[in-house]
Amino acid sequence: MSEVKKVDIAIVGAGFAGMYATHRFRALGLNVVALEAGTDVGGTWYWNRYPGARCDVPSLEYSFGFSPELEKEWDWPEVFSAQPDILRYANHVADRFDLRRDIRFNTRVVAVDYQQADKRWRLTTDAGEVVEARFCVMATGCLSVPNKPEFPGADDFAGTVLHTGLWPKEPVDLSNKRVGVIGTGSSGVQAIPELARLAGHLTVFQRSPVYTVPANRKRMRAAVQEEFRENYTEIRQMQQNNAGGVSGFRPVKSVAVRSPTVLADRAPNDILRLTPEQRAKLVERQGLNVLLGFRDVYTDVAANEVANEVFRDGIRSLVKDPQVAEVLCPVDYGLGCKRQVLDRDYYDTFNRDNVTLVDVKAAPIESLTATGVQTTDAHYNLDVLIYATGFDAMTGALLKANITGRDGLALKTKWEHGPLAYLGLQMHGFPNLFTVTGPGSPSVLCNMLVAIEQHVNWIADCVGYLDANSLSTIEPLPASELDWVGHVNEVAQGTMYTTPSCNSWYLGANIPGKPRIFMPYVGGYAKYRVRCEQIAAKDYEGFQLG
Numbered sequence: 001m002s003e004v005k006k007v008d009i010a011i012v013g014a015g016f017a018g019m020y021a022t023h024r025f026r027a028l029g030l031n032v033v034a035l036e037a038g039t040d041v042g043g044t045w046y047w048n049r050y051p052g053a054r055c056d057v058p059s060l061e062y063s064f065g066f067s068p069e070l071e072k073e074w075d076w077p078e079v080f081s082a083q084p085d086i087l088r089y090a091n092h093v094a095d096r097f098d099l100r101r102d103i104r105f106n107t108r109v110v111a112v113d114y115q116q117a118d119k120r121w122r123l124t125t126d127a128g129e130v131v132e133a134r135f136c137v138m139a140t141g142c143l144s145v146p147n148k149p150e151f152p153g154a155d156d157f158a159g160t161v162l163h164t165g166l167w168p169k170e171p172v173d174l175s176n177k178r179v180g181v182i183g184t185g186s187s188g189v190q191a192i193p194e195l196a197r198l199a200g201h202l203t204v205f206q207r208s209p210v211y212t213v214p215a216n217r218k219r220m221r222a223a224v225q226e227e228f229r230e231n232y233t234e235i236r237q238m239q240q241n242n243a244g245g246v247s248g249f250r251p252v253k254s255v256a257v258r259s260p261t262v263l264a265d266r267a268p269n270d271i272l273r274l275t276p277e278q279r280a281k282l283v284e285r286q287g288l289n290v291l292l293g294f295r296d297v298y299t300d301v302a303a304n305e306v307a308n309e310v311f312r313d314g315i316r317s318l319v320k321d322p323q324v325a326e327v328l329c330p331v332d333y334g335l336g337c338k339r340q341v342l343d344r345d346y347y348d349t350f351n352r353d354n355v356t357l358v359d360v361k362a363a364p365i366e367s368l369t370a371t372g373v374q375t376t377d378a379h380y381n382l383d384v385l386i387y388a389t390g391f392d393a394m395t396g397a398l399l400k401a402n403i404t405g406r407d408g409l410a411l412k413t414k415w416e417h418g419p420l421a422y423l424g425l426q427m428h429g430f431p432n433l434f435t436v437t438g439p440g441s442p443s444v445l446c447n448m449l450v451a452i453e454q455h456v457n458w459i460a461d462c463v464g465y466l467d468a469n470s471l472s473t474i475e476p477l478p479a480s481e482l483d484w485v486g487h488v489n490e491v492a493q494g495t496m497y498t499t500p501s502c503n504s505w506y507l508g509a510n511i512p513g514k515p516r517i518f519m520p521y522v523g524g525y526a527k528y529r530v531r532c533e534q535i536a537a538k539d540y541e542g543f544q545l546g
């Protein structure tokens with residue numbers, strides 16, 4: 001066995017969370033190592049290289065706030081960035097802060113074990129290397145374990161198989177190919193218009209239709225970027241006080257004031273206060289996005305269904321073939337149940353001659369064959385099959401790391417009935433192990449970069465506190481995590497996220513056998529941040545220090 005590497009802090013993952021953790025803990029004078037399965041930094045943005053991959057938060061917000069120099073020197077080409085630009089940014093950050101010297105790439109952590117006697121964490125890698133650390137920080141991401149449904153005969157398919165969440169670095173030639181894609185969530189919706197342009201023929205296997213609205217496609221104007229730079233101190237403060245970790249800063253100097261006609265068209269707060277004619281007119285003028293602006297759509301089931309029907313009418317007007325349009329209309333769930341999907345030309349893609357939509361809810365996929373996909377009523381010949389089937393979200397990567405805490409308690413056992421954690425930061429029985437954007441924290445309901453920085457800063461302050469007070473361990477009391485999980489569930493009740501008809505990855509409903517629990521904290525980032533700060537200020541109330 002190779003020599004054991006001993007460090008103060010072991011970090012698992014070198015996406016944005018692991019990168020910032022490496023930087024932040026190093027600044028405390030601690031000895032750090034980050035272990036990363038990929039060959040380079042970027043995490044989610046390293047793996048999700050599929051055509052059309054893009055962020056749904058504006059880049060001037062979805063960027064690190066810890067370095068004013070970084071803010072000054074980086075130019076974003078578009079308002080909402082494409083994956084290659086975000087990955088370029090991650091690489092720039094790694095270069096600028098010399099992060100790679102403390103990151104081991106091509107290294108997958110296969111076991112994380114608590115060594116009770118010396119209160120250290122022992123991490124074992126797929127190469128059999130061992131790292132021991134006082135603290136272990138799981139920066140493993142919320143959407144990092146791809147979900148690949150097991151269809152009978154999957155191994156028989158002789159064509160190329162790809163997953164959007166594990167897209168190869170090498171160019172994929174789809175020209176003149178018969179391409180099939182399974183899945184119409186965010187990844188599928190982003191990829192499908194691009195795949196249709198690249199492929200000879202595209203067959204879309206859709207189980208659940210989606211509510212998707214056109215994304216902002218604006219190039220970044222230099223003046224807008226500059227105005228953000230001038231106001232970044234205030235913008236970062238605004239993010240800290242916003243439920244979604246987004247400042248909502250509107251450039252005033254660099255953007256012309258909207259015309260009075262457009263202002264007059266703005267939607268009132270409640271859709272139920274409009275007549276059907278007014279609703280139709282509003283959508284005609286402003287597009288489907290306008291439906292997302294009504295307050296009651298998210299709080300009132302009747303209002304929600306009105307908006308859903310207006311949305312369906314919108315789909316019917318955008319898609320030429322009425323039968324195809326009907327299959328694209330979601331009926332089983334409403335707006336606000338799943339994460340809002342943004343697209344570029346999605347509905348119009350189904351007007352192309354080289355695209356076929358297959359309803360696999362009506363006729364499910366039975367098996368894969370050597371030559372394609374067999375549903376209960378037809379066979380589809382394919383050269384390439386793409387899974388856009390999502391992720392084992394939020395808990396997947398943590399469980400996959402085989403974490404075992406005190407007294408041999410496996411995280412898998414502790415979380416058998418759902419994730420039990422305090423603030424999404426720590427678990428009882430797992431002293432000195434922290435999760436960045438873990439279940440029970442705002443995480444995926446927040447601007448991830450803001451959520452990541454807040455967690456890493458909190459953990460760094462906590463480690464500093466332990467050292468300053470000659471303490472060696474911290475873990476939550478059992479009652480604290482029970483109370484917190486109760487609170488997380490309570491605030492999720494009554495929202496559109498948890499209506500009985502809603503099945504989303506937020507609830508774990510996309511993974512067979514996964515407990516149905518709403519995992520992220522819906523109470524809002526700002527409230528959550530204040531709570532974390534108060535707890536730290538009260539000498540880590542609810543935690544047990546030793």
Ligand code: NA7
Pocket residue numbers: 143149182183184185186187188189205206207208339360365388389390391505510
């Ligand atoms: P999602 O949103 O989980 O979407 C996965 C899609 O794959 C969805 O349409 C699923 O249909 C479909 N799916 C999954 N399993 C199957 C099987 N067995 N047969 C047919 N279709 C299937 O993942 P994404 O990657 O698109 O997006 C995840 C997040 O990444 C997104 O919310 C953004 O935050 C970024 P279903 O709805 O389960 O019927």
